[in-house]
Amino acid sequence: MSAYPRVAEFVEALNTKLLGQQRLVERLVLALIAEGHVLIEGAPGLAKTRAVRELANKMQASFKRVQFTPDLMPADLTGSDVFRPQTGDFQFQAGPLFHQLILADEINRAQAKVHSALLEAMAEKQITVGQHTYQLPKPFVVIATQNPLENEGTYALPEAQLDRFLLHVTVDYPDAALEKDILQLVRGEAANQQPDDGRGMISPIEIQAAQKEVQQVKVSAAVEDYMIRLVMGTREGGVLAPLLEAGVSPRGTIALDQCSRGHAWLRGRDYVLPDDVQAVAPDVLRHRMLLSLKAQASGISREQLVQSLLDQVSAV
DSSP states (O other): SSSHHHHHHHHHHHHHSSSSSSHHHHHHHHHHTTTOOEEOOOOTTSHHHHHHHHHHHTTOEEEEEOOOOOOTTTHHEEEEEEEETTEEEEEEEEETTTTSSEETTTTTGSSSSHHHHHHHHHHSSEEEEEEEEEEEEEEEOEEEEEEEEEOTTTTOOHHHHHHHHHEEEEEEOOHHHHHHHHHHHHHHTTTTOOOOOTTTTOHHHHHHHHHHHHOBBBHHHHHHHHHHHHHTTSSHHHHHHHGGEEEEHHHHHHHHHHHHHHHHHHTTTBOHHHHHHHHHHHHHOOOOOOOOHHHHHHTHHHHHHHHHHHHHHOOO
């Protein structure tokens, strides 16, 4: 039996809790079924943290929120060996990374040594403390948030870590009508008029079943060639080369393939169309391109570059 109906109910239930954030919800679910991590960027108060909490509640997964700060240490994430006087030996005490869903709040406020510890977890789904390596639970997903407006006390994420995020999702302000609906939803929750009815709950086992189905989604040679042409357009000799210091890595090609298959599966198809590739390309590619000084001086954004890439590279 396919996991698709259960995931569809899951998405629908999340949308009732996160008004106007259908795209964010879909990207979070897409990351789950494509086995990747997400970086969410947006101003404060746009339900980034709420989205991850609701995802964890509906997913019945172990969840941990970590507030990233300049004084955060690697051991605060991984855990550490603790000396036990009673036995005279060291015992490993697991840190917050030993949960299935991790919210790394304001990830750009921590220093590089913390990011290096997180990088191993994201890339290898394991952590190393001392002489021992520990496997992390499955599924394991890191959802990080960052505020693009506040620069004081922040550190730019290393390019290597940005490349580990399957998706980079931007969140914008709602319109007036939606703002009113949000206000009424929050009032109802505060008055306990709209308790969670339990609909749309899904287990980690069902998520893993969906992951296996996504892996079986077919990609034709023509669509595969289209994805490769898009990536090559960001490298030396490509259409975007004059505006980039570095293009998209092979990991980006793999991510584009994973997300395109997940996007198709969420629409009930077992094959990928060029439309699926175009739909996920901005969120897959934008954070993997390093703008040149010329592009920065001209005020060209990554979003504009991705759109230019899609306009110039034909799907046929």
